[in-house]
Amino acid sequence: MSCNDVFLCLHLKSLGTPCIIRASLNPDEITKYFQALASKIETVYLQSTGIVTSNNAPFDANMKKALPANQVLKIISANNPEFEALTRHHTWSIGIDYC
Numbered sequence: 433m434s435c436n437d438v439f440l441c442l443h444l445k446s447l448g449t450p451c452i453i454r455a456s457l458n459p460d461e462i463t464k465y466f467q468a469l470a471s472k473i474e475t476v477y478l479q480s481t482g483i484v485t486s487n488n489a490p491f492d493a494n495m496k497k498a499l500p501a502n503q504v505l506k507i508i509s510a511n512n513p514e515f516e517a518l519t520r521h522h523t524w525s526i527g528i529d530y531c
Contacts, residue, residue, distance in 0.1 A: 452518055454506040455499055 475485050508515050516522060 450510040450515070452508040452515060453499075453504060454508065456503045456505055 478485050508518065510521070
């Protein structure tokens with residue numbers, strides 16, 4: 433779906449290309465800074481072992497502190513097929529190809 437709001441389109445494009453960052457984080461940092469993320473990682477692990485949980489596994493997170501370059505494992509941009517596989521963005525009501 434395309435965006436018909438020119439102002440919104442220009443603003444969204446000015447933010448850059450949507451990306452997923454795969455990073456290596458110390459478990460202590462995950463629990464200290466990303467409590468919700470830590471909980472979801474635990475949920476994914478439990479579900480992978482066959483333990484039924486009441487939480488859903490899908491999640492995302494954002495980081496509000498600098499990430500050292502050596503912790504960045506991979507940057508997956510929106511034009512990479514892996515981005516589609518991870519996000520299924522083609523099913524979103526408003527696509528990432530804003531305009």
